[in-house]
Amino acid sequence: MSEPKVIRWGILATGGIAQTFSKDLLVNPKTRDVTSIKHTIVAAASSSGLARATQFLKDVGAPSDAKAYGSYEEFVKDPNIDVVYVSTPHSHHYQNTMLVLEAGKNVIVEKAFTVNAAQARKLTEKAKEKNVFLMEATWTRFFPISYYVRDIISSGKIGIIQLVTADNGLCLDPEKTMADGKHRMVNPDLAGGALLDSGIYALTWLFQTVYTTLPPAERKAPTVTSALKIYEPTGAADELASILLVFPRAGNKDVHAIATTSLRYASDPLEDLSAGPACRVHGDQGEIQIFPPLYRPTRTRLILRDGTVEDKEWPQPGPGKGSGWFNGFLDGTQPEGEGQGMFWEADEAAYALIEGRKESPLLSWEETVVIMDVMDEVRKQGGLRYPEKIETTDFPVAL
Ligand SMILES: NC(=O)C1=CN([C@@H]2O[C@H](COP(=O)(O)OP(=O)(O)OC[C@H]3O[C@@H](n4cnc5c(N)ncnc54)[C@H](OP(=O)(O)O)[C@@H]3O)[C@@H](O)[C@H]2O)C=CC1
Numbered sequence: 001m002s003e004p005k006v007i008r009w010g011i012l013a014t015g016g017i018a019q020t021f022s023k024d025l026l027v028n029p030k031t032r033d034v035t036s037i038k039h040t041i042v043a044a045a046s047s048s049g050l051a052r053a054t055q056f057l058k059d060v061g062a063p064s065d066a067k068a069y070g071s072y073e074e075f076v077k078d079p080n081i082d083v084v085y086v087s088t089p090h091s092h093h094y095q096n097t098m099l100v101l102e103a104g105k106n107v108i109v110e111k112a113f114t115v116n117a118a119q120a121r122k123l124t125e126k127a128k129e130k131n132v133f134l135m136e137a138t139w140t141r142f143f144p145i146s147y148y149v150r151d152i153i154s155s156g157k158i159g160i161i162q163l164v165t166a167d168n169g170l171c172l173d174p175e176k177t178m179a180d181g182k183h184r185m186v187n188p189d190l191a192g193g194a195l196l197d198s199g200i201y202a203l204t205w206l207f208q209t210v211y212t213t214l215p216p217a218e219r220k221a222p223t224v225t226s227a228l229k230i231y232e233p234t235g236a237a238d239e240l241a242s243i244l245l246v247f248p249r250a251g252n253k254d255v256h257a258i259a260t261t262s263l264r265y266a267s268d269p270l271e272d273l274s275a276g277p278a279c280r281v282h283g284d285q286g287e288i289q290i291f292p293p294l295y296r297p298t299r300t301r302l303i304l305r306d307g308t309v310e311d312k313e314w315p316q317p318g319p320g321k322g323s324g325w326f327n328g329f330l331d332g333t334q335p336e337g338e339g340q341g342m343f344w345e346a347d348e349a350a351y352a353l354i355e356g357r358k359e360s361p362l363l364s365w366e367e368t369v370v371i372m373d374v375m376d377e378v379r380k381q382g383g384l385r386y387p388e389k390i391e392t393t394d395f396p397v398a399l
């Protein structure tokens, strides 16, 4: 058997999710039956200084020769990096990713991809110009459970899709846990709010079931009707979003799709799945249900009109090596004995690099831009605009 191809990662920013992602990168791929590739970390950069980057590399167990940088600008010049993972707050994605692209490097960017669609378009144009790989790192798309759900729909098992509902509610108690308003979840300067942070997962399920499952030529952007509730303590971030999308389809087969998201209620209040599914894809022959949390679901139920009921569990493989941020990320809990699941998106990037692809068919540049267009429209209808310095497409801008 040939040796696995090693992909050399650079980590831009050293916060919570960067730790989880980096630890997942270093999980042995054989634990998920992947043998053709392997990931390593060759560099990390922190805007907080060299010491922070050095400590980060130690904490995540990176190889001892991985290089620490105290500035993003120096880091992007490192010739040893094959691909960069950008994990700053939403507000910074555009500036940081443009910096990486200008340096001619491949890059994946945490969700939400950018603050707005204009920024998303600029980044895809730049990736095209530089002929490099670019992908929104919405990890859930690349889980085996997502492949399964998309396949169920494409196979026609549940018939013609009529309606999809998806809810991602995070019960964060923001006035208590983020009382000073500086946390990225509620801070307007960091493009905080439910929509961009957790609403993206509800939208991900709508899009990957209704849009991604069609051949690209048949995909049409949806119309948007929505309501937002503003989080009053910080004034310019949303705490609740309700979105109705109508996806046009030929032959009177339009699909209605509803996404809801919140910082105050949980999709699964007892965290035991007793609240039922968080996403339901209704076809005229049955439905596929996905249980919460929608950012990291581990259970599906298929119900067909012929009486079939099929429950499936989708535990994440590999050791639980992450820092434990999900299920509320504030209490540090994580399912015992499970991997986090961030390695799937890294694998997707690795395959693309090896095959010379510049984007992922599971989340194309075009689809990312359409999703950002939807979020722009929701913010427009809800009267939510962030500070100009993070909405701008000017580059470089110091934030
Ligand atoms: N995929 C997933 O499941 C998750 C994704 N995310 C996404 O990851 C991104 C980061 O989230 P998370 O890791 O929780 O955030 P953190 O606040 O924990 O980390 C963000 C990091 O960005 C860097 N940074 C640069 N400038 C700033 C600034 N002005 N304010 C704050 N941080 C700054 C800092 O790193 P440094 O000092 O080293 O430069 C900081 O540690 C977001 O896009 C979020 O939506 C978050 C959680 C889960």
Ligand SMILES: O=C1OC[C@@H](O)[C@H](O)[C@H]1O
Residues within 6 Å of the ligand: 170, 197, 198, 295, 325, 326, 327, 328, 329
């Ligand atoms: O991306 C995310 O997924 C899990 C949540 O806990 C977190 O708020 C969010 O940023």
